[in-house]
Amino acid sequence: MLRSKYTIQKFMKIAFSGLISLSFLLILILSASQSCFAQEDEFANDPVAGTFETGLLGETQTTVTPYAGEFEMHIQHRFGLIENGLEDVFGIYATSNIRMGLNYGITPKFMLGYGYTKEFKLQEFQGKYRVFTQTESNSIPVSVALYGNLSINSQDKLVFGNDYAFSDRLGYFSQIIVAHKFNDKISLQFAPSFTHFNKTDSLVEHDKIALTLSGRAKVTPSMSVFFEYDQPLNIDDMREYTNSDQTDPEANLTFGMEIGTSTHVFQVFMSNYEGITPQRNILYNKNKIGDGDFLVGFNILVRF
């Protein structure tokens, strides 16, 4: 009885993530046929501008990269869970996580970046390349970017147990991001990803495929609201260990607001993720949406 209930729950999770992918594709097909930017003018083949405010939206990457020669400094902060209420003022006085990073636009479509995160003393190197950019006439209907992140856990080697090797410290995250700007106000993106850790905690799988759907809607010319949903695919047929479902990562929901100016972007949101680094978030998140395990986070981005 318990087993069948469990199977139904699993099936529902997989069906839900499938539904997300399908609905995104459907929306894309519909919008491409409508051609929101349909203008038979000299702008027709120009790339669309401002699909998203910046390369980061809450917890996920977007198809946007810094301009060639431009630096982008990131300050990302996550407070503790809000569950304790006034005791720690909704997580503000709880243990927090912070990341500081710097991205640099090498070409208008290619960026490299470095960052460090407080939890697990992660040193990160990342790169993003925008393969396609959506055009005004929708002759190219989507922007597509490839994103890769390599994290190095720089904690003491005792943490890694016996038979330590440097490669135990490494975690990888790769993602293909597909975004569509519907009009000046609404943009949506879908991003499947693959996470791999060389060494994980006991019974935690080394690989994980996840799907991310995110979008933003402008409320005023400089303020937007946004959301993000991340679903790790915990599929039984892909399991490395038979009992690893005990350590399955949880899905994430992020929602918040964003204010963009010429040189700064501010994002304040609620999220289930506390790891900041994408591979930690995807593989190790234990905060459940249904249990209300949310925390307050903010991102500050400075361009110069």
Add this chain to the structure above:
Amino acid sequence: MKKMKFLILIAIATIGFAFTVQQQKKAAVWEVPAEYKSMENPLAKDAAGVNTGKMVYMKHCRSCHGNAGLGDGPKAARLKTFPGDFASAEFHAQTDGEIMYKSIFGRDEMPNYETKIPSKKERWAVVNYMRTFKK
């Protein structure tokens, strides 16, 4: 006596501050290359074109030029040169090409926006929006 000293201190501080407030100078004549001066604005001045321009203006221009283009944005007071009154007849006597050139290429305290506003459509859209400031 203590009160007197305090009052003198306030008086000196007030006079001191009065002299530190800089008078903004009027912008010098800005010669725009002929090719830009006569450049046609290819973007229709319809609601869509103006709205796109408003988004660009509010993001990049508002902080100095102000919400209504009067040159009274939050950063304007720190500039040595008055950012200009976009509601004036003098401003609107310019061609669209002249306004676009000055807005995008900049000079002195007016920054260059070639990389920040790479889209040609957005460049003309912001001109369309600035045209709505006409009194």
